[in-house]
Amino acid sequence: MFRDLKGFAQFISIERGLMLFMISVGATFLTVKSLAWSNAIYLGLIVFCGWSGVDAINNVFDVDLDVTSDPFRAEYTKKLGKFGLFIATVFSAVSLGLGFITMIPLVILFIMIGIPFGVLYSVPPFRLRKTAYKPLVNFTVGAIPILIVAAFFDIFSVNVVTLVLLIGITTAINSLWEDMADYASDFTNGARTVPIMLGFRRGLFVTLILGYCLIPLMILVGMLFQLHLVYYFVLFALTFFVSLRLYQNRFTLFRSYKTDTKRLLELGEILAKDFVIVAIIYTLSLMLSGYLKISPFLF
Numbered sequence: 001m002f003r004d005l006k007g008f009a010q011f012i013s014i015e016r017g018l019m020l021f022m023i024s025v026g027a028t029f030l031t032v033k034s035l036a037w038s039n040a041i042y043l044g045l046i047v048f049c050g051w052s053g054v055d056a057i058n059n060v061f062d063v064d065l066d067v068t069s070d071p072f073r074a075e076y077t078k079k080l081g082k083f084g085l086f087i088a089t090v091f092s093a094v095s096l097g098l099g100f101i102t103m104i105p106l107v108i109l110f111i112m113i114g115i116p117f118g119v120l121y122s123v124p125p126f127r128l129r130k131t132a133y134k135p136l137v138n139f140t141v142g143a144i145p146i147l148i149v150a151a152f153f154d155i156f157s158v159n160v161v162t163l164v165l166l167i168g169i170t171t172a173i174n175s176l177w178e179d180m181a182d183y184a185s186d187f188t189n190g191a192r193t194v195p196i197m198l199g200f201r202r203g204l205f206v207t208l209i210l211g212y213c214l215i216p217l218m219i220l221v222g223m224l225f226q227l228h229l230v231y232y233f234v235l236f237a238l239t240f241f242v243s244l245r246l247y248q249n250r251f252t253l254f255r256s257y258k259t260d261t262k263r264l265l266e267l268g269e270i271l272a273k274d275f276v277i278v279a280i281i282y283t284l285s286l287m288l289s290g291y292l293k294i295s296p297f298l299f
Contacts, residue, residue: 007076011059011084012052012091019280020145021048022287023167027149029290030225031160043152046098047145050111053092054118054141058129060084061122068185092118099148106151114144130191134179135172142171159224166217173214174279176207181272184265204253204268208246211275215239218282227289234285238278245274 021044028040066074099111120126146164179193195203
């Protein structure tokens, strides 16, 4: 029972679904400047179901790659068989159905853009997941939830557009970390992702630099929305955590010519998992900061 629940959670990548749910809730608070809980949760469900459907499709077609990078998920996906595509279709249909209930054309449009992008990302012969265009597609994964919120309330201010850019770029960089973790399986299966084209070491450094370049944009979002000090504290703590992790592995990073490939690949997987944790905590802080701005409570 537990293995099946764990397998299903990995099949729909529930941790990223919850992250996008929190982004939608936080974006709602920040956009309308009130605790519109019912609308926030409704929009969060649209995004969560849309993501679950899209990622389920990806995992169905990624099963051969996952045998190397994530054996447990690959085993569960194979166990599902064709039922996996049915699950993906149900989640996508629920997301689209919830969108149609709003009767807002732009909300429906953004959902209908997101789902085809998921198909282009995963399904042959397009299979953009195995190309250098993967980060561009993943940009939409982060941007569309904010655009759905903006469309629902018909608010497309400079602040909201900046938030769209931040979350979109963050998701694009996250896809590079995924490529670092999947480097071995992607290389074996002939993928042409950015890290493979640059080489693992260069790809790792480019991804790290891009990650640090997000910090000024994160600070700008905090200033535009006048977020609580909690937001900046969390941002500082996450930056310190990542920097400490890099310092601890400095010899592997900066003396990779003396480091065996296996150790370097293991480091890439560790940093990729770290970035997922960092992204989840950051989005949680964004949602919490939106809440505290409206309802300071004890803060």
